[in-house]
Amino acid sequence: MPDHTAAPAADTRRAAQNAPSSTSYWFDEPDSAVSVLHAVRDVQEAGRDMRRRMSTGMSMNTTDLEALRHAIAHERDDDPLTPKTLSRHLDISGASTSKLIDRLTLSGHLVRTDHPRDRRSVILLATEHAHHQVRERLSDMHERMLAVARSLPEGSRADTAEFLQAMAECLRAEPAPH
Structure with a gap:
């Protein structure tokens, strides 16, 4: 019986040997500007990792955490956050936004309240519990x-x-991408 595990491992090693090094993948020659771009990428990756750890620690997914962050930012800027604005920011459907808001309301992180200037609309506010968790x-x-x-x-x-x-x-x- 042939060993099908050897070929994929050999293909992987060959691809790794032929792949450009991480310092020059996109750029032909290393220079100090490229090292700055690598540092920017490291910061981006560290930020993503931190958000994943934080969302796990708060028992929510990263989209819910981003929604909460956005709600807090709107409060800080005294700019009422509507579900529609949140939907656009997160680039998710209205139905997905409703489910997200329901989850964050049920978990005690968000509340819906009347819009201060539009009686037909509601706004989203972070609860004191959410502010405490984020600060902590x-x-x-x-x-x-x-x-x-x-x-x-x-x-x-x-x-x-x-x-x-x-x-x-x-x-x-x-x-x-298209």
């Missing part, structure tokens, strides 16, 4: 992040912030 999980990390940001020389901070905003715009401008 993120306060230390935010303090460490602030310390890292403060470690930048004062004269470099504006340029660094501008660079990061420009990188964010590059990512936002990438069209969805």
